[in-house]
Amino acid sequence: MVLYYTGTGNSEYVAKKIGEQAKDEVVNLFEKIKGHDYSEIHSTRPVVFVYPTYAWQMPRILRDFILRTSFTGSKCAYFIATCGDSMGNMPKYLKQLCEQKKFTYMGCAEVVMPENYIAVFNAPERNQAVKIIRNADIVIENIADVIKHNGTIPEKKVGAFAKASSGIINTLFYPLVVSAKKFYATDACIGCGKCVDVCPSNNVSLKDGKPVWGNQCTHCMACICKCPKEAIEYGNRSKGKPRYQCPL
Ligand SMILES: Cc1cc2nc3c(=O)[nH]c(=O)nc-3n(C[C@H](O)[C@H](O)[C@H](O)COP(=O)(O)O)c2cc1C
Numbered sequence: 001m002v003l004y005y006t007g008t009g010n011s012e013y014v015a016k017k018i019g020e021q022a023k024d025e026v027v028n029l030f031e032k033i034k035g036h037d038y039s040e041i042h043s044t045r046p047v048v049f050v051y052p053t054y055a056w057q058m059p060r061i062l063r064d065f066i067l068r069t070s071f072t073g074s075k076c077a078y079f080i081a082t083c084g085d086s087m088g089n090m091p092k093y094l095k096q097l098c099e100q101k102k103f104t105y106m107g108c109a110e111v112v113m114p115e116n117y118i119a120v121f122n123a124p125e126r127n128q129a130v131k132i133i134r135n136a137d138i139v140i141e142n143i144a145d146v147i148k149h150n151g152t153i154p155e156k157k158v159g160a161f162a163k164a165s166s167g168i169i170n171t172l173f174y175p176l177v178v179s180a181k182k183f184y185a186t187d188a189c190i191g192c193g194k195c196v197d198v199c200p201s202n203n204v205s206l207k208d209g210k211p212v213w214g215n216q217c218t219h220c221m222a223c224i225c226k227c228p229k230e231a232i233e234y235g236n237r238s239k240g241k242p243r244y245q246c247p248l
């Protein structure tokens with residue numbers, strides 16, 4: 001069973017491709033995560049988690065969901081980390097998660113997809129994004145083949161920078177960087193409420209017809225990238241930047 005979490009669609013794209021090619025069921029975890037639904041998930045096939053990389057690790061919102069949910073049936077787990085550049089030393093922490101959950105770790109694959117973190121970096125324009133995804137297609141096909149045949153995903157060597165990135169930098173990232181304080185809606189806002197609906201952590205609500213942000217943000221970029229009027233800004237960092245949603 002392929003289970004995915006996504007902010008802007010990259011991981012959904014990858015999950016669906018893997019499901020199609022490995023002939024496996026694909027499930028979007030969005031409603032469960034948003035609804036705090038930790039009911040049992042049963043799968044006779046290995047579970048395949050597909051998700052974005054946040055600061056060289058699995059997003060905490062997903063890790064917390066996995067820790068609280070009971071998984072029955074197959075105890076084999078694959079991990080597919082989509083990223084803009086690198087997953088760092090993520091496998092180390094996935095192995096710890098597997099120990100906690102009594103999963104058999106079957107490996108973690110890195111799939112480089114377009115960057116979506118517009119609060120910090122730039123997302124590519126559509127044409128460039130499509131090129132990146134076409135390159136990823138080859139990687140995805142190989143991963144699907146491994147999963148289909150119950151193989152293990154080979155380990156990659158990690159250097160000192162990757163170790164620090166997934167370690168101390170990830171630890172500092174959440175308290176120092178992840179915050180919704182800089183989000184605001186401009187006069188272009190039409191009060192449609194989409195930003196409320198797409199937030200996995202229920203961190204956006206409408207007040208007098210305009211969004212306001214709470215303190216549960218996980219920086220998924222869904223609200224800012226999915227606003228139909230591009231009416232959301234993140235301080236000055238997002239001004240003039242293309243919003244990103246997986247184009248395929
Ligand atoms: C909060 C945040 C942190 C990110 N950290 C990393 C990172 O450490 N390494 C990386 O290569 N990409 C990083 N990215 C880029 C995303 O992992 C990448 O674009 C991913 O494919 C987005 O997936 P999605 O569309 O399914 O949300 C980050 C993006 C966000 C929003």
Ligand code: SF4
Nearest residue numbers: 189190192193195227
């Ligand atoms: S999605 Fe955009 S237009 Fe709709 S309420 Fe939110 S900010 Fe306003």
Ligand code: SF4
Nearest residue numbers: 199217218220221223
């Ligand atoms: S407030 Fe926006 S960026 Fe933060 S978790 Fe919700 S949708 Fe994602």
